[in-house]
Amino acid sequence: MADVPKRILKEIERLNRDPVPGIEVNTIEDNIRYFNVIMCGPSKSPYEGGRFKLELFLPEEYPMSPPKVRFLTKMYHPNIDKLGRICLDILKDKWSPALQIRTVLLSIQALLSAPNPDDPLANDVADQWKTDEKLAIQTATEWTQKYAIEVWAKNPEVKP
Amino acid sequence: MVEVPRNFRLLEELEQGEKATSAGYCSYGLADLEDSLMYNWTALILGPLNTPFENRLYQVLLRCDENYPKVAPKVWFITQINMPGVNQKTGEVDLSTIEYMNKWKPSYTIHMVLEALSEKMTRKESRLPQPDKNSTYKVIRPDSKKPE
Amino acid sequence: MDGDEFEPILGSLQKKKPWEVDFKVYDPHDLLVKQEAIVDRLQSPLALSRETTTLLLRCCFWKEESLLESFLLDRDGTLAKVGLPEHPPRPKFEAGDESFMCEICYCDGADETYLALWCGHRFCRDCYRAYVSGKVHEGESWRIRCPAVKCRTLLGLEPARFILADDKAMLNRYEENLTRSFVNDLPTFSWCPAPNCEYAIECQVPRSTWETTIPTVHCRCGKAFCFSCKHDDHIPAPCSLVSMWMQKCKDDSETSNWIKANTKECVKCKSTIEKNGGCNHMVCRECHHEFCWVCMGPWAEHGQSYYNCNRFDEDSSKNARDSVSKSRAMLERYLHYFTRYNNHEQSAKLARRLLAATEKNMDQIQRDHTLSWIEVQFLSEAVDVLSLCRSTLKWSYVLGYYMKSGNQKTIFENNQSDLEMATELLNELVENPITEDGPSIEEFKRMVIDKSTYVKTRWETILADITAGLQENRWQFESE
Numbered sequence: 001m002a003d004v005p006k007r008i009l010k011e012i013e014r015l016n017r018d019p020v021p022g023i024e025v026n027t028i029e030d031n032i033r034y035f036n037v038i039m040c041g042p043s044k045s046p047y048e049g050g051r052f053k054l055e056l057f058l059p060e061e062y063p064m065s066p067p068k069v070r071f072l073t074k075m076y077h078p079n080i081d082k083l084g085r086i087c088l089d090i091l092k093d094k095w096s097p098a099l100q101i102r103t104v105l106l107s108i109q110a111l112l113s114a115p116n117p118d119d120p121l122a123n124d125v126a127d128q129w130k131t132d133e134k135l136a137i138q139t140a141t142e143w144t145q146k147y148a149i150e151v152w153a154k155n156p157e158v159k160p
Numbered sequence: 161m162v163e164v165p166r167n168f169r170l171l172e173e174l175e176q177g178e179k180a181t182s183a184g185y186c187s188y189g190l191a192d193l194e195d196s197l198m199y200n201w202t203a204l205i206l207g208p209l210n211t212p213f214e215n216r217l218y219q220v221l222l223r224c225d226e227n228y229p230k231v232a233p234k235v236w237f238i239t240q241i242n243m244p245g246v247n248q249k250t251g252e253v254d255l256s257t258i259e260y261m262n263k264w265k266p267s268y269t270i271h272m273v274l275e276a277l278s279e280k281m282t283r284k285e286s287r288l289p290q291p292d293k294n295s296t297y298k299v300i301r302p303d304s305k306k307p308e
Numbered sequence: 309m310d311g312d313e314f315e316p317i318l319g320s321l322q323k324k325k326p327w328e329v330d331f332k333v334y335d336p337h338d339l340l341v342k343q344e345a346i347v348d349r350l351q352s353p354l355a356l357s358r359e360t361t362t363l364l365l366r367c368c369f370w371k372e373e374s375l376l377e378s379f380l381l382d383r384d385g386t387l388a389k390v391g392l393p394e395h396p397p398r399p400k401f402e403a404g405d406e407s408f409m410c411e412i413c414y415c416d417g418a419d420e421t422y423l424a425l426w427c428g429h430r431f432c433r434d435c436y437r438a439y440v441s442g443k444v445h446e447g448e449s450w451r452i453r454c455p456a457v458k459c460r461t462l463l464g465l466e467p468a469r470f471i472l473a474d475d476k477a478m479l480n481r482y483e484e485n486l487t488r489s490f491v492n493d494l495p496t497f498s499w500c501p502a503p504n505c506e507y508a509i510e511c512q513v514p515r516s517t518w519e520t521t522i523p524t525v526h527c528r529c530g531k532a533f534c535f536s537c538k539h540d541d542h543i544p545a546p547c548s549l550v551s552m553w554m555q556k557c558k559d560d561s562e563t564s565n566w567i568k569a570n571t572k573e574c575v576k577c578k579s580t581i582e583k584n585g586g587c588n589h590m591v592c593r594e595c596h597h598e599f600c601w602v603c604m605g606p607w608a609e610h611g612q613s614y615y616n617c618n619r620f621d622e623d624s625s626k627n628a629r630d631s632v633s634k635s636r637a638m639l640e641r642y643l644h645y646f647t648r649y650n651n652h653e654q655s656a657k658l659a660r661r662l663l664a665a666t667e668k669n670m671d672q673i674q675r676d677h678t679l680s681w682i683e684v685q686f687l688s689e690a691v692d693v694l695s696l697c698r699s700t701l702k703w704s705y706v707l708g709y710y711m712k713s714g715n716q717k718t719i720f721e722n723n724q725s726d727l728e729m730a731t732e733l734l735n736e737l738v739e740n741p742i743t744e745d746g747p748s749i750e751e752f753k754r755m756v757i758d759k760s761t762y763v764k765t766r767w768e769t770i771l772a773d774i775t776a777g778l779q780e781n782r783w784q785f786e787s788e
Contacts, residue, residue, distance in 0.1 A: 005413070006413060006414060006415070007412070007413045007414050010414045011414075028165075031163055031165060033162060034165045055165070055167060055168075057164070057165055057168045059162065059164070060161075060162040061442070063412055064438055064439060064442045065442075068168050068171070070167075070171070072196060074196070082193055082194045082196070083171070083174075083190075083193075083194075083196050083198070084196055085171070094458075096455055096456060096457045096458070096459075097411075097412045097435070097439055097455050098411035098412060098429075098431075098455055098456050098457050099457055103457070
């Protein structure tokens with residue numbers, strides 16, 4: 001394994017010492033730059049009660065380049081596509097090397113509370129969100145129930 | 161070197177495939193746009209000029225299992241093709257017989273597999289009589305989640 | 309304008325043709341001089357540091373007048389809007405203290421050296437270097453900001469140069485990016501699209517007339533391109549038709565297989581014939597059958613009027629259309645135009661190869677006939693004319709494809725035929741090497757010059773007519 005920058009080691013150390021409320025971060029075997037994340041859906045959102053799986057990877061250029069993150073749990077959200085890819089400015093051109101894994105995950109959690117259908121990644125979902133927000137929120141709630149709540153109840157070990 | 165995990169490596173390849181201009185002679189993408197494991201890929205290769213494959217489009221299926229890119233993808237021609245290295249009953253490609261692909265390396269990509277197949281089409285040993293245009297192999301590929 | 313003179317295209321003695329536009333070519337040094345001149349002009353009226361003046365100009369895309377106006381109306385507001393201090397402090401590295409910690413690499417303490425912009429965000433020297441180098445590597449220049457989260461402070465040119473001072477290569481790249489951004493940010497400037505060409509072109513022709521006067525510009529490197537869409541020279545077809553056509557060709561090439569690239573079969577003996585010259589008069593090597601490459605008909609029937617095959621004969625195709633479906637007729641109509649379009653493209657490529665052969669040929673002529681270099685230039689000039697006409701003919705088929713039938717189109721097609729016939733004759737003449745029993749060199753030269761002059765006249769006629777038609781809105785186009 002290549003030398004791991006001090007910054008990454010310190011970030012991991014801090015995440016372990018002082019975990020982010022509602023977000024679990026675990027390294028995946030034999031790749032210190034690769035993490036499994038479980039994120040709790042924010043309250044007062046259609047994602048409330050759900051536990052969502054994500055994967056996060058710190059590329060070689062990190063922190064000069066943003067981390068790569070995607071949802072593994074199926075999401076009904078205008079800024080998240082079918083493969084779980086996330087449209088969020090700080091993961092793209094608004095990235096700052098002073099941002100961290102912690103702040104990135106908090107921003108993603110905030111995105112769940114405040115969907116932005118005007119900057120969509122999933123066009124069909126965004127259209128639904130704009131034309132009938134109530135129905136869209138209902139679908140998101142159903143998906144949360146199906147893919148982020150029931151899955152865990154049936155078998156806590158299973159990959160959602 | 162930092163090792164890029166399978167899923168993020170495939171996402172990169174997908175993005176390159178999506179961005180690629182049509183100027184190329186091959187294109188590729190996910191076979192199932194909702195398959196978040198990105199298991200099956202579908203590709204098209206345009207037969208090179210001045211070969212028996214000229215003016216024909218070849219559909220190819222590639223399967224990247226959990227161990228990709230450490231292990232090579234499995235590759236099948238869907239469109240029938242008479243070419244060395246391709247099993248005439250199933251369309252399966254034996255990558256060990258394809259130049260540039262015989263020793264798989266994790267740095268190789270789906271695009272490079274397609275390039276190598278296209279290169280194979282231009283070789284002397286591939287100057288063979290061809291089956292009817294647009295005929296396909298009628299087989300159920302082993303451990304295929306969705307038979308074609 | 310600041311008194312820059314545009315270069316006349318064909319020498320100052322010749323009058324500008326209706327289809328030609330004014331433009332000026334800049335090399336990298338000219339571009340630096342141009343930028344400095346604009347900064348010079350604004351620095352004293354704004355009464356700001358050179359650094360701030362430059363950044364302000366860049367932030368407002370070099371719109372001098374609107375910058376000056378908004379600055380005079382609201383000095384502080386203008387500065388604040390772009391996040392600039394009036395007098396930015398000189399950049400310097402400072403020694404860290406107990407409270408210092410770099411937010412990028414998490415190094416801390418008094419052993420570290422840091423830099424802070426006027427916003428006060430401190431980052432260590434190594435991270436600043438890596439950060440700025442990374443941005444420069446991505447092509448950025450003046451838009452680089454303080455690395456802190458959501459901080460809008462611009463790094464500025466001087467701090468960037470200060471941080472990169474020890475990395476000459478990166479510093480050069482930064483300066484290149486600044487110039488690159490200057491050209492990209494000004495709508496009247498464009499880079500030459502030729503690979504590795506470092507010239508830029510300024511063209512002041514207003515955008516509103518680009519559809520009627522196609523802004524074809526000629527770079528000093530030899531590349532001719534359209535200033536509007538950056539496509540290779542596509543006169544006489546307007547950009548909108550070119551883009552429709554290119555899309556169509558792209559769509560069709562993926563689904564159909566009709567593109568016959570470089571080979572055809574001899575109609576008589578079926579042996580494969582490769583087109584290896586630009587001329588349409590083909591002779592089969594096997595059976596010596598002579599035929600026209602475009603319509604595959606026997607050459608003898610063409611005589612001097614073989615150019616008939618350049619027209620999609622609406623009358624004679626009527627019968628055919630009754631018996632075949634409409635979509636088939638549409639495909640055939642498209643194929644008709646595409647074949648001719650593609651033929652001129654292929655011939656133009658061969659013409660370029662011909663030029664290389666011609667140069668050898670000229671050496672030979674020079675040696676055999678003891679002529680001076682200048683006296684054999686007629687051949688290379690003839691090939692230049694050929695290339696020009698091939699390009700115009702090629703794009704004229706795109707124009708024809710979208711043009712509605714009618715009297716106007718008939719006139720256009722007659723002009724097209726004239727040019728096409730003249731071009732083929734010149735091509736054939738130039739392609740044939742001089743032989744013992746052929747005409748003398750003096751005769752040959754006279755023939756080539758006569759033909760070239762005639763072709764050039766036909767070329768000017770068709771371009772003048774098409775341009776006039778576009779400007780008078782005389783042509784009727786229909787999209788599918």
